[in-house]
Amino acid sequence: HIFTEFEGSAVPDTTMGSGDVKYHLGYSSEVDTPSGKKVHLKLCPNPSHLETVDPLVIGFARSKADVLYNSDFDKILPILIHGDASVAGQGVVYEVLQMSNLKGYYTGGTIHFVINNQIGFTTDFEDARSADYCTSIAGMVQAPVLHVNGDDAEAVVKVSEIAALYRQEFNSDIFIDMVCYRRHGHNEGDEPKFTQPQLYALIEKHMNPREVYTQYLIENGEPDARQLAKEMEQKFLADLQERLDEVKQHPLPYTYQKPELAWQSLRRATADDFLQSPITAIPEEQVTKLFDALMKLPEDFKPLRKVDKLLQDKKKLFTDEQKIDWATGELLAYASLLVDGKDVRMSGQDIKRGTFSSRHAVLRDENTNKEYYRLNQLSETQSPFRIYNSLLSEYAVLGFEYGYSMANPDALVLWEAQFGDFV
Incomplete structure (x- = not known):
């Protein structure tokens, strides 16, 4: 590709962008x-x-x-x-x-x-x-x-x-x-x-x-x-x-x-691919199993009282009304990928707790400050859930996550903007 660019014999494919100068390939x-x-x-x-x-x-x-x-x-x-x-x-x-x-x-x-x-x-x-x-x-x-x-x-x-x-x-x-x-x-x-x-x-x-x-x-x-x-x-x-x-x-x-x-196993989407939505649902029993795993804490772990009440409210909503809130739905979606062997990586300036105190993917013990990663306790065969609070940067952090995703197309790589980020 590089040599054909220099020789002027390359056939440009502009469907994914016009490209850059030849020696940047x-x-x-x-x-x-x-x-x-x-x-x-x-x-x-x-x-x-x-x-x-x-x-x-x-x-x-x-x-x-x-x-x-x-x-x-x-x-x-x-x-x-x-x-x-x-x-x-x-x-x-x-x-x-x-x-x-x-x-x-x-x-x-x-x-x-x-x-x-x-x-x-x-x-x-x-x-x-x-x-x-x-x-x-x-x-x-x-x-x-x-x-x-x-x-x-x-x-x-x-x-x-x-x-x-x-x-x-x-x-x-x-x-x-x-x-x-x-x-x-x-x-x-x-x-x-x-x-x-x-x-x-x-x-x-x-x-x-x-x-x-x-x-x-x-x-x-x-x-x-x-x-x-x-x-x-x-x-x-x-x-x-x-x-x-x-x-x-x-x-x-x-x-x-x-x-x-x-x-190599991926292809570009065609118009026909959008005629019917793929099935993304998981069985009800798996939803219950993943929900229980997310809500279960170690016996020697003492969360903050406010966090404990939040978890109890989520359990009650799920048990009594068969409903979940948005934050629980998000964690369940990640959990379903992890138990299927797919990697999930998340980063952002307030990613573990969530920008508006909604996610609580990582909890801290009130007495010891020890962290508990809820999404790494789903099963013995699951893929790792990697979540990191980032430095207060957007440009380099976004570049890092993009590079991470390039190396592993089977991973779900996410970056969450903090409220007020100028991107």
């Missing part, structure tokens, strides 16, 4: 590592809105950890690639960092790789931030920052290895600040000298990183480095062309990983 594949192990690599499609994809990547990774690896975060690794101007200027970066150690959004740490070309579009760095470094925001969560010269190829590799080891050892965020430069204008068609004439006069004369590294090898006892570099470049370009020609003849399949495989 995502992909997913299985990568063979030098150790012989396979790694599932997912490149999330990102929009032109700077840094917007960040929470989606984190949510996607959290979903995979929850569903595939029983929340073992050592099995997944989110990597975010930032620009120096956007990492300092976009508020969603702050929101994502603020989420990094919260129970509902934790992923075991993210590697933040900042391509610091010391310019944003045409904005000099002194106009782009008040902080000393574009990575100064890392101090908010005491994340270490590794500053490295982009012309030093071996140092870039070394700090990348250090960052990966740090993340796996301490399960927390770490930043790499690769100080480099942008050789051309913003879109490679701009004239950068219009706004930075002195800087680009220097860049014009500066060797590219491959030339810098070749010169380094020659000066350090590798006399054949220049010829070797030329041969490696030719082989690399030949390999790229060979693989491009191959996939034109035999396109590589987009690699789905469980539970993403569920996407």
Whole structure:
């Protein structure tokens, strides 16, 4: 798809939107590592809105950890690639960092790789931030920052290895600040000298990183480095062309990983699908069984008196009049999915109690403050009910939940707006 976009032979399908620029398309594949192990690599499609994809990547990774690896975060690794101007200027970066150690959004740490070309579009760095470094925001969560010269190829590799080891050892965020430069204008068609004439006069004369590294090898006892570099470049370009020609003849399949495989079983709705409503009802005896499970509390659990009265009123309404209120109906709907093996995840700024004190999905013991998750006590074989009070953010939280749902189409993922949210 990406190559056909560049070659102009793609047939656009605008039924689901007109798309974005070609190099923002995502992909997913299985990568063979030098150790012989396979790694599932997912490149999330990102929009032109700077840094917007960040929470989606984190949510996607959290979903995979929850569903595939029983929340073992050592099995997944989110990597975010930032620009120096956007990492300092976009508020969603702050929101994502603020989420990094919260129970509902934790992923075991993210590697933040900042391509610091010391310019944003045409904005000099002194106009782009008040902080000393574009990575100064890392101090908010005491994340270490590794500053490295982009012309030093071996140092870039070394700090990348250090960052990966740090993340796996301490399960927390770490930043790499690769100080480099942008050789051309913003879109490679701009004239950068219009706004930075002195800087680009220097860049014009500066060797590219491959030339810098070749010169380094020659000066350090590798006399054949220049010829070797030329041969490696030719082989690399030949390999790229060979693989491009191959996939034109035999396109590589987009690699789905469980539970993403569920996407393959879905299809777009047709007009005929709306002629008849699907049956969503559950048997009466199951309603009763789920209701009883929701209303039953442990003997050693003492809810607040007001909450206890609320539950007793719900029981009386159900027993005497065979009726339920809206809040009970909502919990029963979730319960019916959970016992069928479907995951349910909810988040919001007041989600456990409910914006208007209606839900009470999670109760607290009056004496111990201990939480009781009513929807996780339905049956021994049910799927987990994941519910989290969010930080007071909408943008990053919504992005996280969207990413979570992308990774697991079989999960019901909900976000509830607090009264007064501006979305």
